Amino acid sequence: MNSMLSDVFRSHPIHIPLSNLPDFTSLRHLPDSYTWTPKDDLLFSAASASDQSLPSINLDDPHLATRVGHACATWGAFQVTNHGVPSRLLDDIEFLTGSLFRLPVHRKLKAARSENGVSGYGVARIASFFNKQMWSEGFTVIGSPLDDFRKLWPNHHVKYCEIIKEYEEHMQKLAAKLMWLALGSLGVEEKDIKWAWPSSDFQGAQAAIQLNHYPICPEPDRAMGLAAHTDSTLLTILYQNDTAGLQVFRDDVGWVTVPPVPGSLVVNVGDLLHILTNGIFPSVLHRARVNHVRSRFSMAYLWGPPSDLMISPLPQLVDPLQSPLYPSLTWKQYLATKATHFNQSLSFIRNYDL
Numbered sequence: 001m002n003s004m005l006s007d008v009f010r011s012h013p014i015h016i017p018l019s020n021l022p023d024f025t026s027l028r029h030l031p032d033s034y035t036w037t038p039k040d041d042l043l044f045s046a047a048s049a050s051d052q053s054l055p056s057i058n059l060d061d062p063h064l065a066t067r068v069g070h071a072c073a074t075w076g077a078f079q080v081t082n083h084g085v086p087s088r089l090l091d092d093i094e095f096l097t098g099s100l101f102r103l104p105v106h107r108k109l110k111a112a113r114s115e116n117g118v119s120g121y122g123v124a125r126i127a128s129f130f131n132k133q134m135w136s137e138g139f140t141v142i143g144s145p146l147d148d149f150r151k152l153w154p155n156h157h158v159k160y161c162e163i164i165k166e167y168e169e170h171m172q173k174l175a176a177k178l179m180w181l182a183l184g185s186l187g188v189e190e191k192d193i194k195w196a197w198p199s200s201d202f203q204g205a206q207a208a209i210q211l212n213h214y215p216i217c218p219e220p221d222r223a224m225g226l227a228a229h230t231d232s233t234l235l236t237i238l239y240q241n242d243t244a245g246l247q248v249f250r251d252d253v254g255w256v257t258v259p260p261v262p263g264s265l266v267v268n269v270g271d272l273l274h275i276l277t278n279g280i281f282p283s284v285l286h287r288a289r290v291n292h293v294r295s296r297f298s299m300a301y302l303w304g305p306p307s308d309l310m311i312s313p314l315p316q317l318v319d320p321l322q323s324p325l326y327p328s329l330t331w332k333q334y335l336a337t338k339a340t341h342f343n344q345s346l347s348f349i350r351n352y353d354l
């Protein structure tokens, strides 16, 4: 039986006391524990002045699969427009996110992620890999948010649960569509991915929603909203409000800001799609910076396979004269590796027989 995604994360809990979260709204100066230098993060440089920008793809484009494939291979990410997710629903999820993070801290703490829990309010999951704290707060939804939302909004939780449900349904469909487009561009056919069966819609896929808030920051150049990481997903679909902050990294360019385009979604390749395509689609390093003018919200849909399913490089994507670059492993095993090796996980498992 597939273990649930929540069990997968639960086996690698992240314990960070919430008691020392600052009151973000009242600080005039950045506390030392929030001040980053290149010593705290080797990639702590500013965005480059390059005029390169992330590809934007209209889902009505006649050369859609080629464009998606090219963006995945060169950037590991792209923006998508005309995606079919109603703009009313994007407004709703943004409204939910704003309402959640604007609650007073003592209310948010009622739904704090528990000692060995995975859902709820807390700091970024990657916080344990850094000495400095990030200028952000998050809320993770895995499975039904009912219990947590009831604690946050005793009288309005039903409405908010409905928004999450509808958002998940749309995201799941979009993720499946993007996955087929990306794989299709490499000649992979529906018959090659058996776990997407019976109706090719990846019904067995699992997902989490990560809501992020980056409060206004008194000294944004020295702070970090969410440090550089890759996602441990197949694909991530991110909606950001009208405030810039997301940046993606390219070896040849450096950090590139992904400007918010109203109504568009950002899609990025995660580590598992990187493995599945034998590295043809690189999972992209990304991070979130902060600013001193506006709060920023982002809503990430983290999409992956059934957690006990073996993922391995697709044979048709491996050079017949070479062995696959990565071993077969489950999402669960990959997360165990990530919990120890973080951003070095892919290179760690490369050619490593688990």
Ligand SMILES: O=C(O)CCC(=O)C(=O)O
Pocket (backbone or CB within 6 Å): 210, 212, 226, 231, 238, 240, 245, 246, 247, 286, 287, 288, 297, 298, 300
């Ligand atoms: O806030 C953002 O733009 C990035 C969020 C993100 O990378 C994540 O939640 O994994």
Ligand SMILES: [Fe+2]
Pocket (backbone or CB within 6 Å): 229, 230, 231, 236, 286
């Ligand atoms: Fe991410």
